Amino acid sequence: MGPIKSIYELLSIVEGIEGWLSPCEQIALLHLPSMVDHLSGSIVEIGSYKGKSTTALALGSSLLSTKKRPIYAIDPFVVPPYDFFEENIKKHELGEFVIPIKKHSFEAYDDCPESISAIFIDGDHEYASIKHDIIHYVPRVLVGGLIAFHDYSEYWPGVIKAVNELCKKTEFEFVTIYDNLLFIRKL
Numbered sequence: 001m002g003p004i005k006s007i008y009e010l011l012s013i014v015e016g017i018e019g020w021l022s023p024c025e026q027i028a029l030l031h032l033p034s035m036v037d038h039l040s041g042s043i044v045e046i047g048s049y050k051g052k053s054t055t056a057l058a059l060g061s062s063l064l065s066t067k068k069r070p071i072y073a074i075d076p077f078v079v080p081p082y083d084f085f086e087e088n089i090k091k092h093e094l095g096e097f098v099i100p101i102k103k104h105s106f107e108a109y110d111d112c113p114e115s116i117s118a119i120f121i122d123g124d125h126e127y128a129s130i131k132h133d134i135i136h137y138v139p140r141v142l143v144g145g146l147i148a149f150h151d152y153s154e155y156w157p158g159v160i161k162a163v164n165e166l167c168k169k170t171e172f173e174f175v176t177i178y179d180n181l182l183f184i185r186k187l
Contacts, residue, residue, distance in 0.1 A: 010040070017088050019052030021181075025150070026179045028178040029056035032118050032148060033065040041142045042185035046105045046133055048075035051088035051098075052148075053120060058089070058097040074108045102136050105133050116140045122150035127158030134166055141186045147173065152182035 007027065020027070024145050033043055043061065048054045057071045077085055082102060089098050101111045105123050114142045119141060128148075141147055149163050166172055167184060175183040 002168045003164070005063060008161040008171035010019050010052045010056075010063070013092055014052060014056045014057065015137050017052040017055055018050050018084075020049075021052055021056070021150075022179045024178045025181040026052075026056050027181070028148070028181050029053055029120065031058060031064060032062040032120065033067065033069065036144075037066050039086035039142050039145055040100065040103065041115040041140075041145060043069050044072045044073060044074065044112060044116050044135065044137065046074045046119070046121045046169035047150075048085055048100070050079070051085040053122060054085070054098055055088060055094060057093055058094040059092070062094065062097050066170045067119075068097070070097050072101060072112060072180045074105050074112065074164035076102065094118055105129075108137060111139070112137065114140055115142060116145060116168055117142055118146045118148070120148045120150070121162035125151055125156045125159055127161050130159055130162035131165075132160055138166070138186070143186055145186050147172075147184045147186065149182045149184070151180050152177065 004042050007171055010030055011026055045054055052072045055164050089095055101108045119137055151159050152163055167174055171187045175185050
């Protein structure tokens with residue numbers, strides 16, 4: 001067994017990467033992979049930017065989860081360029097835990113696993129885009145799986161509207177919220 005890393009050490013790694021996640025949200029993403037250890041599906045992220053959330057998920061998968069699954073990171077990596085993302089993943093030696101998919105979510109269906117245990121959605125925040133991601137990716141989430149939506153706040157009304165519509169369906173339930181990171185379970 002390797003040296004034990006405290007949650008503070010993991011947070012300092014994630015905090016060192018540019019992006020928009022509060023410490024509370026970072027802790028949630030660190031733990032998300034282990035929260036779905038009972039399921040067989042993959043872990044997917046839509047919207048990676050420079051890799052802050054990807055790093056949190058990959059650290060959680062590699063250190064806190066028993067499954068040690070890779071993170072499928074979907075992002076076109078146009079702004080910023082892919083180099084920033086790749087540098088952060090390499091710096092923290094997470095390459096074996098990250099599978100980048102350099103496409104918009106609406107182009108990545110065939111590259112994404114059919115069976116998903118957890119998905120983190122933080123791509124385009126407009127209603128139509130969030131709705132699109134829900135329609136095309138959430139059906140792949142296994143029963144008992146988790147869907148995490150970032151920026152569930154009044155500042156992003158499209159996110160709130162699309163997520164609230166999803167949760168009106170009986171096969172989904174709100175789980176909890178970490179600042180602006182909402183977790184939903186598929187029933």
